[in-house]
Amino acid sequence: MKKRDFLLIGAVLALALLCWVVPRAAGIFAGKDASRVRVTVGGEEYGTYRLSEDQTIEIQDTNVCEIKDGEVNMIQADCPDQLCIHQGPIRIQGETIVCLPNRVVVEITGKDKEEQLDGVVQ
Ligand SMILES: [Zn+2]
Known part of the structure; x- marks a missing residue:
């Protein structure tokens, strides 16, 4: 017992x-897996992507950015200044890559409530 x-x-x-x-x-x-990459064009949300997944994102026909090894880098842009490309990769929450001529903003954000539903945003 x-x-x-x-x-x-x-x-x-x-x-x-x-x-x-x-x-x-x-x-x-x-x-x-919390970090996300949010892309906005002209203030409108274009898409949200996982920082942990390597991928190439075509933004309109103007910009191409690449997520690789937890970093985001603008690899192609048709803007005249090319500042967004020269800025180099970002990886920390709150960092942004801005392409002013094309009004493209790539931002690293945390996970929010909406994004916890996997697959909905992607
Ligand atoms: Zn640019």
């Missing part, structure tokens, strides 16, 4: 530990 009690307590403790660990582990995992 006593051994069974120990087993029961052990099982409850294990379950409690699991309930404590799993959400935190999931939170760390979600946190790693």
Whole structure:
């Protein structure tokens, strides 16, 4: 009887530990994937992309930016100044690449509530 009690307590403790660990582990995992790349054209949202997924984004016919290794870089633009390309890659939340002539803004943002629904934004 006593051994069974120990087993029961052990099982409850294990379950409690699991309930404590799993959400935190999931939170760390979600946190790693939290950064998003938001592209706006003329103040209108053009699209939101995951910073963790390597991809090339064509913005209108004017700009092309690339997400690679957790960085965003403008790799092509038809603007006369080419400032957006010379700016170099961004990777930290709040950083932006702005192409003024084309009114293109590429911004790194955190995850917001809307974006937690995977696949909806993409
Ligand atoms: Zn530009």
